[in-house]
Amino acid sequence: MNKTTFVKKSFFVLCFFVLISIQNTKAQIAIGVPNIGFTQACANDSFNTFNVTFSFSPESGLNPTNQFQVELSDATGSFATPTVVATSTAGAITTSPATLSFGLPTNTSGESYRIRIKSTAPVATSSGSSTFAAYYKIQDTPFSINNLIPVATYCAGGSYVLTIDNPGTGLNDSPLNYPSLNFKWYRATGPSTSVFVADGETLTVSQPGTYFVETDYGTCTSDSFSNRVTVSESTSGSTTAIVSSLGNPFCPAGGPTTLTTTEGNSYQWFLNGEAISGATNQTFNTTESGTFSVNIDLGSCSTTATIDLVSEGFTSDLNVNEVNTMEEGDTLYVEVTTSANNPEFQWYLNDILIPDATENTYDATDFGNYKVVINQTTGCIVSEELLFEIEAPEDLFPEVAKIPNMISPNGDGINDTWIIPNDYVSGTNTEVIIMDAYGKVSLKTTDYQNNWPENEINFNSVNPVFYYVITTTDNKTKKGSITIIK
Known part of the structure; x- marks a missing residue:
């Protein structure tokens, strides 16, 4: 191999490694610590959205297919087995800083959660966020204990067990339907203060006081709490x-x-x-x-x-007696006084509604049995009836043909007094004398009112006999006896 060829090959190898190095450098990004902006995440079925903001660089280091993920630690803050709670769409986030929304899993429960951000292309992971309390309140409505009975009693030296109702009455959503939940019992120390007593689904009470229980959602506020029960210690009496x-x-x-x-x-x-x-x-x-x-x-x-x-009724009164008398053609003015709210009135005669009689007063002109119904139309809707009667006056001097020889003064309104013909009563100046069997005068008058005996005559087994002498103004005389029977 000549020197020129070697140099050329070395140049190409050097260029290749420089290119790879540039590409590798471009494929690396750094993700900053997530900013959560809250100290606790309290979720339920109507709210479960939280935001996290994070920064990364360089922006050019992202691949077009990159996705960012939000990972949630366990309740101790460990990411040994993180849970992915949000993932961005591939390539959707290209600029920094960025914000993602996430929701809590329904089994979230603890005070030391953290989140971190992870990218997929290139792969990078942030440090964990600051810790925060996080709870998914799977049951977040009031529930009942002690079957909603607000009092309980135990004998001195004993105890009383308070329990969470399951299922309870009506629409009660018992938290016992959710096995993952825990509970804390409290004793009230004032209208809005209390002290922690114990954990658990039941509470054995041996100290008088007012108790209630809450579902344990840590520092998150919740509507998952019970009614209060006042427990007292009893001795006989x-x-x-x-x-x-x-x-x-x-x-x-x-x-x-x-x-x-x-x-x-x-x-x-x-x-x-x-x-x-x-x-x-x-x-x-x-x-x-x-x-x-x-x-x-x-x-x-x-x-x-x-x-x-006490019922939320009302009181009403009439200005007339239960039984009233009036002469034919007269009028009885009747007025209702009532404490009813926005009252309405209905008047009846002999159980027949009187048309147009809708005021609290009525002019009664007929004999018979009357009724007025008062309806309270606002607040507690209730009614009340008042009764009264109008009758003709008693005829003290009815027309009788003969002088009776027997009466029964027992108060039944029938034959209670000695009623004699009108020729001898008040207004005729006739003298009427009544004597007992021993000659003692019981009555002597020239103005007899058909009212003897006015006083009760007591006797046991033998019916007493009285004697009468009636003398008219022209000295005509009637004599006879009057037997008293029960």
């Missing part, structure tokens, strides 16, 4: 609470309210001190107002509970 499902006062238009007390072995409910037959369960449904109480057997002790239950 102590008291606990009754809760009304519709509140107190309650609106009976919503149907019966459910009264619930603490869990026990057996129960007996009372209304105004009287035992309610068959009311021996933990709950009792009612539409009535009054003082409800319950005796509860807790096993080694017993307790009672009481509630003064």
Whole structure:
């Protein structure tokens, strides 16, 4: 080989390596530490989008097929087995800095996650970001414990177990349906303060207080929390609470309210001190107002509970009596006074609706049985009925043909007094004398009102007999006896 040929070959080899070196240099990029711009990532099914911004250089080092990936570490910040949570479209990112959006996997739960950025062409990887808390809140709604019963009682020296309901009542979304979740129990120390008590799905309580539980989403705030339960210690003779499902006062238009007390072995409910037959369960449904109480057997002790239950009704009164008398052709003015909200009125005579009678007053002109219905039309929609009666005045001097010899003054309104013909009553100046069997005068008048006996006549087995003497102004006399029967 001559010298010229060797030099030429050496020149071409040198050019090849220079070209390869230039290409390799062009194929290398550096990716800066990702900027996440947040300290915690709290996701749920309605929000799961987070942004990361990163820089790289040189821009010319990217191949047209390059993709950037966002990798998520494990909960300790390790990238030993990273999870790719976002990938850019090939060739979509060509300038620096760039931003990618990513979402959290549903099993994300921890306080020390990191992310990093990786490129595919050329292959390059950034350092990990600063650590951040990240949780996917797979259950993020309130849930129930203790079957939503807000009170519980245990005997002195014992305990009470609070549990998360599964599935619970109604639309309760029990977090126990999600096996990956953990829970933290708290005891309230004030309206908005509390202290941590224990972890777990249940809590054994041996200290009185108000308790609740939250799903453990670390530093992320959440709506995954329970109702509060006030647990008390009982000795025989102590008291606990009754809760009304519709509140107190309650609106009976919503149907019966459910009264619930603490869990026990057996129960007996009372209304105004009287035992309610068959009311021996933990709950009792009612539409009535009054003082409800319950005796509860807790096993080694017993307790009672009481509630003064009030309905959101209203009060109404009439300005007339239940029974009223008036003469034929007269008018009785009737007025309703009510505390009902925006009331409406309906008047009835003998159960027939009176047309156009829609005010709180009514001029009654007919004899009969009246009813007015008051409807409360705003707030609690309830109604109330008031009854009254109008009758003709009693005829104290009815026309009778004969002087009766028997009466039965028992208060039934029939033959209660001695009714004699109008020729001898008030206005005729006739003298009427009534004597007992011993001649003692019981009545002597010239103005008889058909009202004897005015006072009760007591007797046991023998029907007493009285005697009468009626003397008219022209000295005509009627004599006879009056037998008193029951």
